[in-house]
Amino acid sequence: xxxxxxxxxxxxxxxxxxxxxxxxxxxxxxxxxxxxxxxxxxxxxxxxxxxxxxxxxxxxxxxxxxxxxxxxxxxxxxxxxxxxxxxxxxxxxxxxxxxxxxxxxxxxxxxxxxxxxxxxxxxxxxxxxxxxxxxxxxxxxxxxxxxxxxxxxxxxxxxxxxxxxxxxxxxxxxxxxxxxxxxxxxxxxxxxxxxxxxxxxxxxxxxxxxxxxxxxxxxxxxxxxxxxxxxxxxxxxxxxxxxxxxxxxxxxxxx
Amino acid sequence: xxxxxxxxxxxxxxxxxxxxxxxxxxxxxxxxxxxxxxxxxxxxxxxxxxxxxxxxxxxxxxxxxxxxxxxxxxxxxxxxxxxxxxxxxxxxxxxxxxxxxxxxxxxxxxxxxxxxxxxxxxxxxxxxxxxxxxxxxxxxxxxxxxxxxxxxxxxxxxxxxxxxxxxxxxxxxxxxxxxxxxxxxxxxxxxxxxxxxxxxxxxxxxxxxxxxxxxxxxxxxxxxxxxxxxxxxxxxxxx
Numbered sequence: 001x002x003x004x005x006x007x008x009x010x011x012x013x014x015x016x017x018x019x020x021x022x023x024x025x026x027x028x029x030x031x032x033x034x035x036x037x038x039x040x041x042x043x044x045x046x047x048x049x050x051x052x053x054x055x056x057x058x059x060x061x062x063x064x065x066x067x068x069x070x071x072x073x074x075x076x077x078x079x080x081x082x083x084x085x086x087x088x089x090x091x092x093x094x095x096x097x098x099x100x101x102x103x104x105x106x107x108x109x110x111x112x113x114x115x116x117x118x119x120x121x122x123x124x125x126x127x128x129x130x131x132x133x134x135x136x137x138x139x140x141x142x143x144x145x146x147x148x149x150x151x152x153x154x155x156x157x158x159x160x161x162x163x164x165x166x167x168x169x170x171x172x173x174x175x176x177x178x179x180x181x182x183x184x185x186x187x188x189x190x191x192x193x194x195x196x197x198x199x200x201x202x203x204x205x206x207x208x209x210x211x212x213x214x215x216x217x218x219x220x221x222x223x224x225x226x227x228x229x230x231x232x233x234x235x236x237x238x239x240x241x242x243x244x245x246x247x248x249x250x251x252x253x254x255x
Numbered sequence: 256x257x258x259x260x261x262x263x264x265x266x267x268x269x270x271x272x273x274x275x276x277x278x279x280x281x282x283x284x285x286x287x288x289x290x291x292x293x294x295x296x297x298x299x300x301x302x303x304x305x306x307x308x309x310x311x312x313x314x315x316x317x318x319x320x321x322x323x324x325x326x327x328x329x330x331x332x333x334x335x336x337x338x339x340x341x342x343x344x345x346x347x348x349x350x351x352x353x354x355x356x357x358x359x360x361x362x363x364x365x366x367x368x369x370x371x372x373x374x375x376x377x378x379x380x381x382x383x384x385x386x387x388x389x390x391x392x393x394x395x396x397x398x399x400x401x402x403x404x405x406x407x408x409x410x411x412x413x414x415x416x417x418x419x420x421x422x423x424x425x426x427x428x429x430x431x432x433x434x435x436x437x438x439x440x441x442x443x444x445x446x447x448x449x450x451x452x453x454x455x456x457x458x459x460x461x462x463x464x465x466x467x468x469x470x471x472x473x474x475x476x477x478x479x480x481x482x483x484x485x486x487x488x489x490x491x492x493x494x
Contacts (some may be wrong), residue, residue, distance in 0.1 A: 007343070071341030078306045079359060080331035148269035225336050251325075254269070254309040 001092065004076065006060045008093025012065070018101050021057050025050075026106025033113040040205060043118055047201045050106060050126050051194050055133045056158050062094050062137030063154040067147040074255045085101070087138070091243050095134040102130050121204040125197035128232065132193040132238035133158070139242035142249040160193045182217050189218075193238040196231045203227075218248040256283040257319070257439050258450055259406055260305060265314035267300055274300045275311065276461040285435040287428065289442060289452035291485070296458040298441045299338065305439075306335055331359065334404035338411045340395035342383040348394060349379030351400070361402050369397040377441045388415045396424055398442045400431070407431060413447060425451060436466065449481040457485070464489070 010033075014020055028049055032042045069090070074084045106124045139151040169188055173181065189195045203222050221227045260282040267275040274297045284287055290298050303309040307327065315322050318329040331433060342351055351404040357363060370376060376384075386394070392415045399407060407428070413421045428438055428451055442448055448455065455472060457464040465472075465488065473479060476487045 003358055007346075007358075010344040011345050069343065071337070071339070072343055074308060074337065075340070075342070076358075077308050078330060078333070078335040078337075079355075080327050080329075081358065082327050205418075252310055255303070 001089040004081075004086060004089025005092035005096070008069075008090060009097050012094070012097040017061065018097055021061070021098075022101040022105040025053070025102065028053075029106055029109035029113075033109060033170070039114040039116075040118070043114055043122060043201070044205060046106070046110070047122060047198065051129070052162055054102060054106075054126055054129055055162060055194055058098050058130045058133035059137045059140070059158050060151065061098060061155045062134045063141050063150050064147075065086060065094055066090065066138065066141040067150055070255075077255055083251050084247055087142075087247055088243075091134065091138055091246075095131055098134055099127060099130050102126055118201065118204045122201050124232070125200045125235070128235035129159050129193055129197045132235060132242075133161075135239045135242040137248075138246040139249075142246040142253060161192050165192045165195065176206060185217065186221055190230075190234045193235055196235050196238075200228065200231045256285050258282070259284050259319060261315075261317040261320075262301075262305070262463065263315045263317070265301070265304055265311045265316070267304065267309060267311045269296075274461050275304070276313070278461070278463060280463060280466055281457070282406075282437050282439060284437045285432060286454055287438045287440065287452050288434050288454045288456055289440050289448035290456045290458060291442070291445075291448060292458035292464075295460040298458055299410060301458065302410055302439065302441065306330065306333065306408065332405040334399035334402060334407045335468075336395045336399035336407075336409045336412055338414070339388075340391045340398075342394070343389075344382065344384035346383050347380055348375060348383065348386075351383065351394065352379075352398070355398055355401065359402055363403055365401045366403050367397075367401070369393070369400050369423070369427060372427075373420065389417060389420065392416050393420060396427075400427060404446070405436055407436060409438065409440045411441055411443070413442065413444065445481045445485070455481070457488075459489075 029046055032045050032049075033039070036042050038044075073086060073090070077083060101115070103123075106126055110119045110122060136157050137154055140157060141150045144150040144153055169185075173185075176184075189199060199218055199222055203219055218227075222231060258281045261431070262281070263279045264446075265275050265278040266273070273489070274295075278297075278301060292298050299417075300309055304311050305326070307323075307330065309318075310325070316324050318332070321329075323329045346354070352370070370410065375393060375397060378390070383394075385390070392412075396409075396412060399409065409428075412424060425447070428440070432438055438451075440451065449469070452469055454466065454468050456466040467475075469481070472481075472484050472488070476484045478484045478487060
């Protein structure tokens with residue numbers, strides 16, 4: 001398993017896509033920090049960008065890599081290696097490479113310019129979002145048979161999490177505005193890793209008042225230690241559960 | 256001659272299409288088996304079932320008598336050469352060989368005959384993505400033979416190889432047979448099967464049409480050439 005991960009990392013490092021991604025993130029962060037002396041504002045801008053780009057790149061890159069390596073996976077399956085170890089090795093290799101890019105591209109500038117509790121929350125949330133979307137990519141890839149369908153499904157997941165989800169939540173809020181929705185909203189947030197991460201950061205930034213009533217509600221729930229623990233563990237589940245499902249599908253998949 | 260691989264009542268459906276319809280057979284050591292059949296007759300699916308790449312809906316696969324469905328350990332006795340070998344693009348040939356050695360944890364001395372015969376050492380620094388189809392095929396062949404496996408499964412091994420490379424591969428296959436190994440080959444080139452095979456298996460629409468020693472087939476039909484034998488046997492049924 002670790003050997004496979006090692007070789008995948010070695011392979012990815014030699015490709016240019018992930019280097020470009022790292023440079024893109026690093027440039028965005030550095031430019032934002034340099035152009036605005038207000039560090040907190042900078043962190044907000046970075047959060048907005050990171051919550052769009054990071055999920056997109058993680059899920060698309062991982063899906064593409066999975067399908068490009070399909071024949072290599074086939075070769076590995078014909079070798080005396082457990083199927084479980086093959087897929088976990090691939091997940092480990094791909095996710096740690098993308099995570100590495102995130103660390104270099106975002107965590108490093110943030111640590112240099114804005115090392116604070118909020119900065120660290122951004123790092124943790126971004127890292128977990130990377131893992132969640134790589135994990136979802138594995139689910140999407142094992143679920144579908146060919147590359148175009150896989151990437152299509154991956155894009156749909158991203159589209160859902162980054163854009164459609166908010167609209168659905170708003171619709172839900174309007175429709176049921178006569179009812180107390182506090183608990184339901186917290187559950188709803190947990191269904192979207194991007195939301196979880198975004199709320200975690202915004203709350204740490206102490207601008208939750210901007211988010212109105214629900215913001216106050218989140219502040220009450222998420223702002224406390226248990227709230228942070230809840231969102232971190234939900235994100236953790238998002239990083240593990242799809243891969244476990246993928247493992248289950250993969251163990252019965254014809255190659 | 257011991258039975259190495261045994262298939263019993265293997266069935267496999269892809270969607271609505273039944274690709275393997277109750278396949279039962281066994282393969283013995285010291286034997287070269289040529290698996291023939293038209294396109295979509297189930298050759299590759301059968302091979303992939305043996306390798307655990309395709310999981311049959313029903314039936315047992317046994318290796319040296321033990322049931323090996325959904326296990327992986329027996330694969331260390333098998334060398335497989337796929338129809339089209341794809342490897343990580345950025346990896347160099349030398350690294351690929353090192354990686355396979357590393358992953359397989361092989362403590363036996365690797366068999367480098369083909370690496371030498373194909374002069375792959377001089378290309379060790381070339382990344383896989385720059386290789387031609389034929390060279391990839393050579394790499395796949397070298398990998399299949401590298402770990403001194405008891406069973407060799409070659410899926411259309413000579414497609415894309417030049418005549419010299421084909422000849423080298425044929426000699427290697429015959430040498431392995433002499434070492435009491437089992438070699439299973441699928442091929443569309445009849446002259447090649449004729450030259451190598453001891454036993455011929457003909458698959459048609461997911462069933463074994465016949466599985467007999469080449470000599471017996473020649474006796475039966477009174478023909479020497481495999482092409483003619485096949486035409487005889489297959490047209491007789493339709494008349």
